[in-house]
Amino acid sequence: MTQRTWNPLALIFKDAFNSGAGRRRAADRLTRWLITSGGVLIIFAILAIFFVILAVVYPLFKSPQALPAGGFSLAGGGSKTFLAVGADEHRQILYAVSETGIHFYSIKDKAALPSPQLPALQGAKVVSVARSGGNFLALGLADGRVLPVRVRFHVTFPDGKRRVDADLESLAPVTIDAAGNPISQLAVAAGDDGFRVAAAGGSNTIALVVRQQRRTLMGTTRTKEFRKDFQTPAKGAITALAMHPDRNDLFVGTASGQILHAGLGDPEDDIVRVDVLGATPRETIGVSVLGFLIGGQTLIVGDAAGQVNSYQFFKRQDGRFKMSEIHSFKAHGGPVTIFSASRRNKGFVTGDRGGELYYRFGTTGKTLLTLSHPGKNGLSAAALTTKGDGLLALGAAGRFFHWSLVNPHPEISWAALFDKLWYEGYPQPEYVWQSTGGTDDFEPKFSLTPLIFGTLKGTFYAMLFAVPIAVFGAFYTSQFMHPFYKEFVKPAVEIMAALPSVVLGFIAALWLAPRVEFWLPGIVITPFVVVALVFLFLLLRERVPRLLPKTLKMGSEIFVLIGLAVLGCGIGFYLGAAAETFFFNGDYKPWLNEVLGLSYDQRNSLVVGIAMGFAVIPIIFTIAEDSLSNVPGHLRAGSLALGATQWQTAINVVLPTASPGIFSAIMIGFGRAVGETMIVLMATGNTPIMDMNIFSGFRALAANIAVELPEAPEGGTLFRILFLAALFLFMLTFFINSFAEWVRLRLREKYRLL
Secondary structure, eight states: OOOOOOOOHHHTTTTTTTTTHHHHHHHHHHHHHHHHHHHHHHHHHHHHHHHHHHHHHHHOOOOOOEEEEEEOOOGGGGGGGGGEEEEEETTEEEEEEETTTEEETTTTTEEEOOOOGGGTTTOOOEEEEEEEETTEEEEEEESSEEEEEEEEEEOGGGGGOEEEEEEEEEEOOOOOOOOOOOOOOOEEEHHHHEEEEEEEGGGEEEEEEEEEEEEEEEEEEEEEEEEEEEOOOOOSSSSEEEEEESSSEEEEEEETEEEEEEEOOOOTTOOEEEEEEEEOOTTTTOEEEEEEEEEEOOEEEETTOOOOEEEEEEEEEOEEEEEEEEEEOHHHHHHHHEEEEOSSSEEEEETTTTEEEEEEEETTTTTEEEEOOOOOTTTEEEOOOTTEEEEEHHHHHHHHOOOEOOOOOOOOOOOHSSSOOTTTTTTSOOOOEEEOSSSSOOEEESSSSHHHHHHHHHHHHHHHHHHHHHHHHHHHHHTTHHHHHHHHHHHHHHHTTTTTTHHHHHHIIIIIIHHHHHHHHHHHHHHHHHHHHHHHHHHHHOOOOOOOOOOTTTTTTTTHHHHHHHHHHHHHHHHHHHHHHHHHHHHHHHHIIIOOOOOOOOOOOHHHHHHHHHHHHHHHHHHHHHHHTTTOOOOEEEEETOOHHHHIIIIIIHHHHHHHHHHHHHHHHHHHHHOOOOOHHSSOOOOOOOOOOOSSSSOHHHHHHHHGGGGSOOOOOOHHHHHHHHHHHHHHHHHHHHHHHHHHHHHHHHHHOO
């Protein structure tokens, strides 16, 4: 037997030269093969685009991971009580605060390093630690003093290899309690010009010490120190303190669950105003931890029952603060004793002495990771690393362990993308898109809902303007216009489609928008005037048949209608100006705002609707006109032969038969409007607001991608979210086109027997 091989070209040209019929069959096969191949390639290209976008978007929704990065027992750790832990940003050197001071360890070598002594301790034990900015520590001592210490890391590159060294900068101690009582509750906030430290004393008193450093013109440093002692209306002992990182505000937690605010005011003034803001969710459950997220706008409260909540503060009319609960996080099994905030985003870690660590995100209110310290004697300290890519934990027995956090997009969740969130500084949950800010502590807002809303809003107004003009124009052109004029009208409309959208957007922004603002009353009145003139003309023509000359060709009444439209525009604009002067004192915008509650932006949805409608009209007109003109002639002839008028034939026979094509034209125009970029970008305010007001702007998905993608770091959260917006546009147009095709086929099946 001979083995046969499949050769498509041989199959196509099998009988090509045998006869004329063979050549036709070969041509048919070749054409069929080319068309099929082209269709397959198109489908493959579309699927390739889909999967490329999907590959960029997928990492946004990957679950966060905490990868164990090793651990070791600190030298002499079993005999020490550790209070705090930290490391340099490269995670090479670890420092641990114990009752005897600060000790350094090499994480890589798992060995102790020489640790500088703190002579200012004078043999006193460290009983509490407060941290500011990561590496500024306030050590509360057993003799009533507070020792400010700054942990400094130095990075060098000898022989091309990175080397990290650490040392301590010990500042002059601050005497808080002259009686020598231990400092158990402590808060500190440090900056370039000094620091503020507050400590709780007996009888619910608080001592505040402010040390300011100023450099003189001579290059010397002048130090000033101020002290305030004040009483708080606390019910129960003070159990937690938190100093605002930027403002002179102190927050106090008590054993009875109270949360108090102390406005410290100017350091040179003795006035301190203390207010009771609220309490823990379950009253009488004491506050165990207080701390601020980066930026100082969100306060985290952990209580003795293990509950963790976030709060924001708003000033009331009387100048006092009002506390609002934002999120309630997953609870611990025991009292919350550990809190550490990220210095890169709104992430933070809470822990209990049993060893449970929860990594959470303040914006979304989600608990992203649950970790357990492997130590047998519980957990004494934990902290996020400077870059937020690692978590350090220290057991009560001196066992150190740390994790590498893999969570590049913690601010992303389905709620953050499509639901309302309560962002910092906002009075209530809202849909917000604001991807960048002026400071590092900015809270990104990535809600796609305003962009989707803006896309649909712009499309709605564009289609509202374009569909009636395009469909009615196509209907009149195909059924009633004289063929001589049709030869000029249809090509002229089709040429409109060749106008670049950037030119239309430029004209709309610089020429159309100011004129719409100036002539808006006339624009509103003109359609009613034009319709009234047309009906008046028809009425006169019924009464006076000779109103039009007999020599006028059938289908030439378009010139009369154009004249009436021009006359109606002139009358409408005149009446609009007169109405604005008479009713609105020459300016309609205050009336819109005060009576209807509508603000007017010069670049608004009305301008976009007109400009984008102008771009969509040629597409809808051309396809609809072709569908109407291609209705078989025998249908028209049969209808007219049965005594129907031309109008009845057009409405009852031609229009239903052409309805699948008209519907396809509208859907294609809808897809064109959804994906429009330059007109929307230039002719609207590009503000991501959710408002159906036709006189306000919006931001669409396509325009947002064009604006922000060039500035988005590759692989970053914003970069991937913009691809997610592109994926959403892709899916939206895909489903719209699929639905349109389904409806078109149903309509064609319905009217195919006509």
